[in-house]
Amino acid sequence: MARIVMKFGGTSVADVDRIKNVARRVKTEHDAGNEVAVVVSAMAGVTNQLVDYCRQVSPLYDAREYDVVVATGEQVTIGLLAMALQDLGVAARSWCGWQVPVMSDGVHGKARILEIDTADMVRRMKDGQVAVVAGFQGLGPDNRITTLGRGGSDTSAVALAAALQADRCDIYTDVDGVYTTDPRIVAKARKLDKITYEEMLELASLGAKVLQTRSVEMAMKHRVRVQVLSSFVDAPGTLVCDEDEIVEKELVSGIAYSRDEAKITLVGVPDRPGVAAAIFGPLSDASINVDMIVQNVSEDGTSTDLTFTVTKADLDRAVKVLTDKRDELKFARLVPDSNVVKVSVIGVGMRSHAGVAQTMFSALATKGINIQVISTSEIKVSVLIAEEYTELALRALHTAYGLDAA
């Protein structure tokens, strides 16, 4: 007997038949003698619709009222799933976030969970009742409803698993696990049996949209074993776990890409102390995140070129911030470029092996792909290349690191 949290995303509860299908899966775990808490998202598309209503009524909406509106999607699903379970003869009741309660901070629209009081829930689960909990919802310090940011029900599930000290947190979704790279681009992508928290965190933050990044941080912090699997097929998925649990470590576990990058080059920047601070200070004041940075060697000792990346959404603002400061920064030209993609190879095996970056550089060189910017961290090497080479680069790297499925 185990205590498990099962989480079902929007596509898994997209219509009444799918909700009944979810109920059957929950019943199977419950019949096996497990204590079960289920976390659900809103039905597919519902949250988008609710967000859209808010924007239509008031473009500069009050974030507290936005939360009241968008949190309702999940309330519908918990009620329907509890009914579906009852119809299968399973004792079940629904829990809104505030009923648990899932206490959060007061950052409406993107709140963080502070504490979950599970005492009442545990008592009922021990009596054989399935707890059906609304994901995404919290209760703020001022007693108002909060939401946890888009995709936040993953975080709800992991946080609940941590609070319940659950043996497992199974995240059911529309893919059957975590892949070595995007299978829509690389046909030979493989499903991973296991991946470490660190690697998953990199993949999630680099745009692999399987799990909300925050949920992975939470899982890592509390050592919650998370399994990502499909609600439509009966097969084990990918386990996100501690490094110790993985016997055969690959050098590179996954290759991610993000099209959400844009590059800015400042040509002819004076080469003297304080220049980087003068450039990046105003950007950070404007809450613009800078990711990769390279500064060229100055040929004549007086001026240099500086290249860096921001998100595509921030590009126009970044250009404006810097252009406004042109007199002070004294650069000759500013060259924006949104036609770029960041490709990253990720693997904890890199910590103990040399040559991982070199494999990447030569694989790209062989395909004639020019690398514009490079950045590295302990378990990741990222390069910026022209966007039109995304597919070619992913396939070449997947082969170069020996990741292709047989």
Ligand code: ASP
């Ligand atoms: N329903 C929310 C959303 O669409 C939360 C979630 O699905 O994780 O963002």
Ligand code: MG
């Ligand atoms: Mg999701």
